Amino acid sequence: MNAPTNSTAAPVLSVRNLTTSFRTDMGIVTAIDGVSFDLAAGETLGIVGESGCGKTVTSKSIMRLLPEHLTIYGPDSEVLFEGSDLMKANERTMRRVRGDKIAMIFQEPMTSLNPVFRIGWQLEEALKYHTDLNRSERRERAIEMLRLVEIPNPEHRVREYPHQLSGGMRQRVMIAIALCCEPSILIADEPTTALDVTIQAQILDLMASLKKKLNTAIMLITHDLGVIAQVCDRVLVMYAGRVIEDASVHDIFYRPQHPYTQALLESIPRSGGKERGKRLPTIEGMVPSLHELPSGCRFSERCRYCEDRCVQEEPDLLRAEDGRRVRCHFPLSTDRTAAARGET
Amino acid sequence: MTQPVAQPLLTPDRTDGTPLLVVENLVKHFPVRGGVFNRVVGHVHAVNGVSFSINRGETIGVVGESGCGKSTLGKCVIRLQPCTSGKILYEGADITSLSHADMMPYRRKMQIIFQDPYSSLNPRLTVNALLREAIKFHHIVPTSEINDYIVHLIETVGLRPDVRSKFPHEFSGGQRQRLGIARALAVKPEFIVADEPVSALDVSIQAQVLNLLMDLKDKFGLTLLFVSHDLKVIEHFCDRVLVMYLGNLVEELRCDKLHDEALHPYTTALLGANPINDPDQRRPLVVLEGDVPSPFNPPIGCAFAGRCPKVMERCRHEMPPLESKHHGQRVACWAVD
Ligand SMILES: Nc1ncnc2c1ncn2[C@@H]1O[C@H](COP(=O)(O)OP(=O)(O)OP(=O)(O)O)[C@@H](O)[C@H]1O
Ligand SMILES: Nc1ncnc2c1ncn2[C@@H]1O[C@H](COP(=O)(O)OP(=O)(O)OP(=O)(O)O)[C@@H](O)[C@H]1O
Ligand code: SF4
Ligand code: SF4
Ligand SMILES: [Mg+2]
Ligand SMILES: [Mg+2]
Numbered sequence: 001m002n003a004p005t006n007s008t009a010a011p012v013l014s015v016r017n018l019t020t021s022f023r024t025d026m027g028i029v030t031a032i033d034g035v036s037f038d039l040a041a042g043e044t045l046g047i048v049g050e051s052g053c054g055k056t057v058t059s060k061s062i063m064r065l066l067p068e069h070l071t072i073y074g075p076d077s078e079v080l081f082e083g084s085d086l087m088k089a090n091e092r093t094m095r096r097v098r099g100d101k102i103a104m105i106f107q108e109p110m111t112s113l114n115p116v117f118r119i120g121w122q123l124e125e126a127l128k129y130h131t132d133l134n135r136s137e138r139r140e141r142a143i144e145m146l147r148l149v150e151i152p153n154p155e156h157r158v159r160e161y162p163h164q165l166s167g168g169m170r171q172r173v174m175i176a177i178a179l180c181c182e183p184s185i186l187i188a189d190e191p192t193t194a195l196d197v198t199i200q201a202q203i204l205d206l207m208a209s210l211k212k213k214l215n216t217a218i219m220l221i222t223h224d225l226g227v228i229a230q231v232c233d234r235v236l237v238m239y240a241g242r243v244i245e246d247a248s249v250h251d252i253f254y255r256p257q258h259p260y261t262q263a264l265l266e267s268i269p270r271s272g273g274k275e276r277g278k279r280l281p282t283i284e285g286m287v288p289s290l291h292e293l294p295s296g297c298r299f300s301e302r303c304r305y306c307e308d309r310c311v312q313e314e315p316d317l318l319r320a321e322d323g324r325r326v327r328c329h330f331p332l333s334t335d336r337t338a339a340a341r342g343e344t
Numbered sequence: 345m346t347q348p349v350a351q352p353l354l355t356p357d358r359t360d361g362t363p364l365l366v367v368e369n370l371v372k373h374f375p376v377r378g379g380v381f382n383r384v385v386g387h388v389h390a391v392n393g394v395s396f397s398i399n400r401g402e403t404i405g406v407v408g409e410s411g412c413g414k415s416t417l418g419k420c421v422i423r424l425q426p427c428t429s430g431k432i433l434y435e436g437a438d439i440t441s442l443s444h445a446d447m448m449p450y451r452r453k454m455q456i457i458f459q460d461p462y463s464s465l466n467p468r469l470t471v472n473a474l475l476r477e478a479i480k481f482h483h484i485v486p487t488s489e490i491n492d493y494i495v496h497l498i499e500t501v502g503l504r505p506d507v508r509s510k511f512p513h514e515f516s517g518g519q520r521q522r523l524g525i526a527r528a529l530a531v532k533p534e535f536i537v538a539d540e541p542v543s544a545l546d547v548s549i550q551a552q553v554l555n556l557l558m559d560l561k562d563k564f565g566l567t568l569l570f571v572s573h574d575l576k577v578i579e580h581f582c583d584r585v586l587v588m589y590l591g592n593l594v595e596e597l598r599c600d601k602l603h604d605e606a607l608h609p610y611t612t613a614l615l616g617a618n619p620i621n622d623p624d625q626r627r628p629l630v631v632l633e634g635d636v637p638s639p640f641n642p643p644i645g646c647a648f649a650g651r652c653p654k655v656m657e658r659c660r661h662e663m664p665p666l667e668s669k670h671h672g673q674r675v676a677c678w679a680v681d
Contacts (some may be wrong), residue, residue, distance in 0.1 A: 276580055
């Protein structure tokens with residue numbers, strides 16, 4: 001499957017046919033199925049989709065952070081990074097990649113920071129592992145990193161424990177640790193979901209300035225479409241383990257081609273309370289269970305445009321000339337979308 | 345020719361002007377224990393003298409950062425928690441310190457939908473048992489009609505009647521939130537505190553639950569106190585909004601005026617930090633300096649002073665009073681005249 005190529009930069013990461021299955025009590029379930037995409041240097045790629053669609057499994061598969069004994073990767077899955085396939089890399093290589101080259105931050109910073117060690121020590125440990133700085137250089141760099149993530153008073157803060165920091169500060173410390181070694185890719189899985197909007201704004205602002213400074217490529221997983229609209233360049237929409245649409249953020253919001261993307265966007269209240277008190281369009285029904293996926297299009301049971309062909313045969317993820325990709329037998333035209341939104 | 349029927353402006357039955365609920369100077373402090381003797385070493389000032397009123401049929405939003413006292417306010421108002429001081433009037437009657445027995449008729453009228461659809465339903469009760477319990481306790485319908493009534497309730501919240509024999513864990517998050525709503529509705533309440541009813545849900549399911557609440561409001565003329573940290577949801581759903589900061593009510597205004605007439609620097613910061621769903625309207629998010637102060641040891645002056653872009657000397661030692669402006673707007677800030 002072709003992924004769109006970004007004309008300006010060669011991709012730093014190419015994911016091809018990534019398929020991840022789990023052994024479970026109820027047999028083998030395939031959580032993500034044939035996921036392919038490219039990530040360019042300095043690009044922020046958003047990943048959205050309903051709970052359980054495979055966003056976290058995608059990012060953890062790339063990092064090979066899933067429990068090895070329960071996980072089965074597809075035979076032709078590839079994660080191409082710096083000329084080699086991470087799917088074939090050994091654990092030692094992977095350990096160097098994680099943290100050194102590709103860093104990941106998770107939703108709950110409290111569980112990722114060790115509560116019994118001081119902030120400074122945790123940063124210095126990361127530096128010790130990934131750089132050859134000496135002790136005093138590491139101490140200096142730790143303070144510098146805290147300053148970079150805009151923690152006030154870093155000389156003082158390095159001596160504090162995680163519980164002495166606010167949620168926003170803890171998340172910034174996590175970002176500082178993740179960025180210690182100036183990775184070329186940052187994977188952020190719901191980095192602001194547990195935080196308040198004013199703190200979220202700090203984190204997003206910080207990620208934007210780091211991207212500018214270090215040209216880091218960012219994969220941002222979030223369910224907040226407002227965040228996607230404000231910070232992403234491109235968006236991957238997932239549904240039941242499949243990529244169903246991939247387009248620029250503008251196209252996703254203004255010209256979605258997949259009926260699921262369209263329905264998802266319609267169901268959020270408009271900013272500014274423009275349609276106060278009106279009923280919101282909803283997507284009826286539920287995401288299909290991974291154990292009983294429909295044979296045709298995975299969205300067919302809930303799709304308002306579903307036709308016979310959709311139930312019989314699953315559409316491929318097709319790439320148009322402009323680089324957009326959509327997995328639908330009857331992609332929406334611009335007019336149809338506008339009409340459905342009531343803005344003719 | 346038929347005359348067009350005059351449509352009620354917002355919701356029916358908000359006519360006579362007597363508020364359904366009046367809250368005066370509500371204070372809730374939680375003791376904090378510590379030390380070797382586990383003595384009370386201080387108090388968390390969760391709610392710090394909040395006053396407001398709600399008319400029948402109205403929906404009031406409560407917004408503010410995590411820990412600012414939204415849930416505590418909601419629970420105190422319906423007396424699920426005793427308040428430290430202050431007064432709560434329901435239909436003009438003071439219910440602040442009613443005995444358990446005297447409170448009984450009000451318990452039925454006031455219900456709550458909890459923040460977390462996963463832990464708020466008793467896992468050992470089937471849907472049927474869950475609803476039956478409350479209906480019998482408050483004698484909502486004669487025993488012979490309970491079964492029909494339960495079916496009716498379940499259908500009202502958009503579930504199929506055959507879910508009656510299921511247990512909570514057999515439902516998705518959205519379905520569980522619907523069950524929470526069914527349970528609140530079962531006793532035919534007039535007033536519901538909805539504590540972040542959609543925060544734990546996926547976007548597409550959020551819309552289903554919001555629509556349901558909206559329908560029920562129209563159908564039963566319900567009055568709601570709607571707690572949320574999501575300004576977009578509040579704006580869409582509520583008539584007025586109360587903005588809280590560290591236990592204090594800092595601004596109250598109509599939702600349709602929110603974008604143009606918000607005056608308090610914290611309200612403007614919330615609006616500015618709220619990411620707009622439109623990639624063509626990108627703007628730098630408003631980033632506040634400083635950190636959230638602790639409710640354990642609140643500052644003496646304005647609680648927002650440590651992060652406020654408009655802070656003045658006076659703000660640091662004197663708490664600004666909540667003052668009335670036009671259209672029922674109220675603001676507590678020294679920089680607003
Ligand atoms: N170790 C595992 N064993 C079995 N199934 C798993 C395992 N990990 C994840 N899954 C399943 O894979 C699917 C995708 O999960 P994933 O965590 O990627 O979802 P997500 O898109 O990140 O959702 P959310 O928005 O809720 O975080 C889910 O159906 C989940 O139940
Ligand atoms: N039972 C309790 N004992 C002690 N402190 C409490 C108790 N309940 C709440 N608090 C404290 O009171 C303050 C207000 O809490 P509350 O739950 O009302 O906040 P909230 O605005 O609902 O926050 P969130 O958005 O996170 O739900 C917090 O500092 C909280 O830690
Ligand atoms: S393939 Fe058919 S059912 Fe699937 S999204 Fe497209 S129109 Fe809908
Ligand atoms: S009183 Fe002072 S510190 Fe408080 S919000 Fe107003 S200007 Fe800011
Ligand atoms: Mg996830
Ligand atoms: Mg709460």
